[in-house]
Amino acid sequence: MLRSCTAALRTLRALRGRREGASPAARDPVLARRWFSTEKVIPKDHALPNPSWSKDLRLLFDQFMKKCEDGSWERLPSYKSKYTQKSEDFKTCFLDSKLVKEQLSQAQLFTRGYEDGLGFEYVIFYNDDEKRTVCLFQGGPYLQGVPGFLHGGAIATMIDAAVGMCAAIPGGIVMTANLNINFKRPIPLCSVVVINSQLDKIEGRKLFLSCTVRSADEKILYSEATGLFIKLDPEKSLI
Amino acid sequence: MLRSCTAALRTLRALRGRREGASPAARDPVLARRWFSTEKVIPKDHALPNPSWSKDLRLLFDQFMKKCEDGSWERLPSYKSKYTQKSEDFKTCFLDSKLVKEQLSQAQLFTRGYEDGLGFEYVIFYNDDEKRTVCLFQGGPYLQGVPGFLHGGAIATMIDAAVGMCAAIPGGIVMTANLNINFKRPIPLCSVVVINSQLDKIEGRKLFLSCTVRSADEKILYSEATGLFIKLDPEKSLI
Numbered sequence: 265m266l267r268s269c270t271a272a273l274r275t276l277r278a279l280r281g282r283r284e285g286a287s288p289a290a291r292d293p294v295l296a297r298r299w300f301s302t303e304k305v306i307p308k309d310h311a312l313p314n315p316s317w318s319k320d321l322r323l324l325f326d327q328f329m330k331k332c333e334d335g336s337w338e339r340l341p342s343y344k345s346k347y348t349q350k351s352e353d354f355k356t357c358f359l360d361s362k363l364v365k366e367q368l369s370q371a372q373l374f375t376r377g378y379e380d381g382l383g384f385e386y387v388i389f390y391n392d393d394e395k396r397t398v399c400l401f402q403g404g405p406y407l408q409g410v411p412g413f414l415h416g417g418a419i420a421t422m423i424d425a426a427v428g429m430c431a432a433i434p435g436g437i438v439m440t441a442n443l444n445i446n447f448k449r450p451i452p453l454c455s456v457v458v459i460n461s462q463l464d465k466i467e468g469r470k471l472f473l474s475c476t477v478r479s480a481d482e483k484i485l486y487s488e489a490t491g492l493f494i495k496l497d498p499e500k501s502l503i
Numbered sequence: 504m505l506r507s508c509t510a511a512l513r514t515l516r517a518l519r520g521r522r523e524g525a526s527p528a529a530r531d532p533v534l535a536r537r538w539f540s541t542e543k544v545i546p547k548d549h550a551l552p553n554p555s556w557s558k559d560l561r562l563l564f565d566q567f568m569k570k571c572e573d574g575s576w577e578r579l580p581s582y583k584s585k586y587t588q589k590s591e592d593f594k595t596c597f598l599d600s601k602l603v604k605e606q607l608s609q610a611q612l613f614t615r616g617y618e619d620g621l622g623f624e625y626v627i628f629y630n631d632d633e634k635r636t637v638c639l640f641q642g643g644p645y646l647q648g649v650p651g652f653l654h655g656g657a658i659a660t661m662i663d664a665a666v667g668m669c670a671a672i673p674g675g676i677v678m679t680a681n682l683n684i685n686f687k688r689p690i691p692l693c694s695v696v697v698i699n700s701q702l703d704k705i706e707g708r709k710l711f712l713s714c715t716v717r718s719a720d721e722k723i724l725y726s727e728a729t730g731l732f733i734k735l736d737p738e739k740s741l742i
Contacts, residue, residue, distance in 0.1 A: 367693045370621065371644040374654035382609065405610040415613035416663040416679045421656025428655070440655045444683040454606045 311342040311388065316381025317402065320456040320480045324400045328389045340388045340397075340429065344376040375425050382406040384422060388429050395434060399426035399459040403451065413450040420445055422459060423475060423489050430461040431471045431493035438471060442492040449486050456480040461491075469495040550581040550627065555620025559695040559719045560641045567628045567637065579627045579636075579668065583615040614664050621645040623661060627668050634673060638665035638698040642690065652689040659684055661698060662714060662728050669700040670710045670732035677710060681731040688725050695719040700730075708734040 313322055331337040375384040385402040401422050409415030424440055431438045451457060461475040470492060477487040552561055570576040614623040624641040640661050648654030663679060670677045690696060700714040709731060716726040 367644050368651065371647045371650065371692060374646045374648060374657050377645040405606050406616040407613045408610045409613060411610065412607065415660065416667070416682070417656065417660025418613050420659035420663065420682065421654065424655040424659065439689070440686050442683070442685050443655070443659065444681070446681050447679050450678070453610060 307343040309341040309343065310376050311340060311386070314380045314385070316385060316404070318454070318456060321385065321400055321402045324456065324458065324480060325387060328387075328398065328400070332389070336393065337389045337391050337398075340390055342376065342386075342388070344372045375421060378404065378406055384418070384425075386422065386425075388426060390429070390433060392433075394462070395430070396460065396462040397426055397430040399429075399461070400456065401426075401459060402456045403453060405453060408453055410450070412453055414453055416447060419447065419451060419477065419487055423477065423487070424491075426459040427461045427473045427475050427489065427491040428493065430463055430475075431473055431491070434463060434466075435471050435493060435495050437496040437498050438493040439496055440491060441470075441494045443489060444491075445487055445489040447487050449484060451477070451486050457486060458482065471495065546582040548580040548582065549615050550579060550625070553619045553624070555624060555641075555643070557641055557693070557695060560624065560639055563639045563695065563697065563719060564626060567626075567639070571628070575632065576628045576630050576637075579629055581615065581625075581627070583611045614660060617643065617645055623657070625661065625664075627665060629668070629672060631672075633701070634669070635699065635701040636665055636669040638668075638700070639695065640665075640698060641695045642692060644692060647692055649689070651692055653692055655686055658686065658690060658716065658726055662716065662726070663730075665698040666700045666712045666714050666728065666730040667732065669702055669714075670712055670730065673702060673705075674710050674732060674734050676735040676737050677732040678735055679730060680709075680733045682728060683730075684726060684728040686726050688723060690716070690725050696725060697721065710734070 313325060317325070328337060329339065332339055375386070378384065382404045383406050385404060386399055388397050388399045390397050399422065403414045403418055403422070407414050407418035409418070420443065423445060424443060427443075428438065428440060457477050457479060459475055459477050461473055464472045464474055466472070471494075473491045473493065475489050475491070476485060477489075478485055552564060556564070567576060568578065571578055614625070617623065621643045622645050624643060625638055627636050627638045629636050638661065642653045642657055642661070646653050646657035648657070659682065662684060663682060666682075667677065667679060696716050696718060698714055698716050700712055703711045703713055705711070710733075712730045712732065714728050714730070715724060716728075717724055
């Protein structure tokens with residue numbers, strides 16, 4: 265529902281820095297703090313192949329990495345945004361002070377909370393000129409609805425994540441205001457799908473987006489959705 | 504997206520059996536097979552309090568259990584529907600024969616795949632006369648979106664599960680065709696919300712439903728949604 269502006273902003277900073285030829289740490293203050301602290305906590309980027317990725321997912325990944333070579337597409341890194349890893353802006357703007365610290369210390373990003381291969385395996389690529397993202401997604405066995413197929417909620421989750429990222433990069437801190445999803449066909453568990461998202465228009469603080477979910481070979485249209493996202497004022501609390 | 508007709512049918516059988524005074528095993532052939540087999544696999548009902556439930560969730564649970572005493576409401580049991588535990592009808596109707604058995608052997612219901620307290624803690628109550636369900640839901644720290652708040656996908660998942668159950672009991676085997684969700688306010692992580700779902704109308708094979716997601720004290724409206732579900736023919740394969 266709420267887009268991680270930390271991740272989006274960090275990604276943007278990294279992208280901008282890369283274009284400007286800066287070093288990774290110089291591009292990203294959060295990363296820099298981590299790299300040069302005594303803790304030496306280097307976050308793991310989960311948007312990279314691991315042994316659980318199927319041949320289909322690896323093939324698509326390689327195709328998009330090739331498209332990244334001329335700079336038209338960018339692979340977006342992805343981290344578990346644990347409480348202890350979040351940046352200062354979230355601390356001041358968004359955190360519910362009443363929440364028990366114990367619970368928050370266990371918190372992790374919903375889409376990155378599984379062991380490799382069991383849950384959401386995905387990577388998102390962004391095309392800045394076309395204001396669109398492509399998310400390659402393999403839904404693991406822990407995301408089951410009816411036996412043999414993905415749970416509708418898991419599809420909705422990945423749609424929210426993919427469309428939301430497409431909104432967060434141009435929009436900054438955004439919140440999902442509406443998701444309207446048409447489920448056309450069930451998605452077999454452990455298969456690979458491609459989620460194409462695009463920014464259709466911006467009206468004031470509103471960003472209108474749409475997406476399709478198709479099979480790896482693009483022959484089957486599994487779902488389509490629209491999303492409305494609202495730009496937030498980082499100075500205001502959410503609750 | 505697809506409603507577990509096994510769970511819904513099993514629940515219905517159990518409810519009918521209970522009303523008719525039959526023994527638990529006699530009410531439910533699947534349960535009976537399990538109870539009287541040499542394996543003695545008794546599934547765990549997850550829709551019951553565990554130590555991770557907050558005071559708010561326990562209080563609401565007790566209130567609804569009291570409403571169940573006169574038979575107007577029923578608590579719906581909830582199981583991890585693993586591959587090895589599913590009933591024969593799914594094997595023949597829905598299973599993708601191309602799926603690797605290894606992957607399926609790990610499969611588990613998306614909403615029941617977490618250790619107690621970390622993910623989806625919920626219980627659904629059903630009122631047959633009013634054709635509505637109430638889902639009491641506590642979203643754990645593994646369902647985080649922006650730090651401190653539930654991921655929109657986790658909310659969508661619980662809406663799909665709650666509204667879907669409200670459709671599956673009168674509708675039998677149903678599939679989510681559309682979910683349209685308005686996210687009005689972010690939901691603090693580890694708080695308790697109440698999802699009220701109701702069947703609005705049936706037109707042929709289409710079931711139209713709606714729901715609201717409110718805080719435990721009902722003062723805050725977090726989300727509202729509509730759902731369209733389609734009755735499926737159990738004789739036809741889904742893929």
